[in-house]
Amino acid sequence: MMSHLGHRLSALIDGELDDAERDRVLVHLARCEPCRGEAVALRTLKRRMNALGEAAADAALTRRLMGLAGVAGADSPGQSASPTQPGLGGGRSSARELKPSWYVTAGAVAAVLVGVGAAAFVAGGGGSQPEPRVTPAVDTYVLQHDLMTGVVPVGSGADKLQPRPSKGLPSPVP
């Protein structure tokens, strides 16, 4: 069922509309049967959701209190729980609900780190040789040395260059 009011209907249910907007929405509801039906459905849904949240909070609080009692030993549940009860009711309950996902995330990150570290350890070892195997172009280097240092070639690569003068020379960097 499509609402004529769109998101304004849910805003009305949540009490987020200002007075003028609220009046306009209510005027529309008064005249529109489908929107009224949807408003009722939304209110019902919100009420049930609230009820579920309270139940979850209660159950969580109960488990928390039982846990505290077990750790405290001789302390009575009432003594240990009562000072923290207001605060624990919401905050600890949320933390408790987040823990499983947090564990999953942490576990996944740890697994990735260990995997990358292991791979890096293997790749960084001396067993494999990812570097290219090179035969230095010594003739070219000797000639370059002679040219750069102003030393006349002595048994330099110049003679080696004769049969292939164009191939033996390095191509300059563009």
Next chain:
Amino acid sequence: MSRRKAPGWRVASVAALLGLIGSGIAALMLADGGGGSTLRASPNAAGPAPRPSGVLSPAAASAGLQLLQQAAAACQDTSYRGVQVVAWWGQGPTTASVVDVWHEPGQVTVVQAAAGPASGTGVSSPPVAVGYQDPDGILGVSQQLLNLMQSNYEVIYAGRGTIAGRPALVVEVRHPDGSLAALFWLDAATKLPLRREIFASGSHMISEDAFTDLQLGTRQVGASPALAAAPWTTQVDAATLTSMRSRGWPLPARLPANLMLFSATQTSTRSGQVVGLSYSDGLDVVSLFVQRGVVAGPMPGWRQVSVDGRTVYVADQSERSLAWSSDGYVYTLIADAPVTTADQVVAALPDSKPPGFWQRIGHGLHRFASWANPLRN
């Protein structure tokens, strides 16, 4: 590529080379051979070369440096064409070359092999023309190297001599302890370097370079051959070096034996990016080429040795070339320096050691990042 067509030049060059090598061998055999050759102002390579004349004084030191500075300028400003003999007396086989040299102000110096091979001497004869990087000088005399030489050596004017029939001024380069490091003969008229001898510890000569013929003036230079090789042109500035170091590239600013970085270039090859670094103390010059990877294995004509506990490949023909890999980088060292200096350089560069736990994980993460980087080399 045009080869030289004047057979007279070839004959003269080979004869000069053989004479030079013969005199070197004779000098090695005679402890105190008094030199009668006009090409040799210092007697020999077996003993400390005495100063040709005069005594050490502040004036002589000042004059020596001033002469080499004039020589560096002359290398740039003088038009000349000559035949140069270059010999390397390393611990391995002697290597030598005879080359023609052309230079005109404002242009690169062109070098081309002058003669065919002389049998039994290990002479190589590259008939390909190559161009020096301007504004470097000849015989290692450039303002850049002079600045370094001034910091590490004493430069002394030692007197007069004669090279190839030309009056020359002799400059000594000495270590701070007074031992001889090098001798230069400069043309008295133009100050162009005519001859250079370099000595290792104990005044053992390891290299000698000399002009056997020299013609001055633009008209004498003539047309030089077309260049077949030129230096890498992509310079690496200080900011780029810093950035590469932060990414793990081992690009030291200085090496043992007072070798300071004075030139950095790079190029890209089929095996990836290569950075070429040149170091000098003003006299000895080494170049270090760094690239990612590991040495594929023994190369033809190279042998495997151990230097400072690490496996290094050394060129059989000339021990000036060494290659090894460590920590994911391949190093190739070209050293115009004593063997002990080259060994110090090898020992100073990073060595592969089994990584620790966290270092190993760090390496692995770095590799992951490099694999994921679409711009990686």
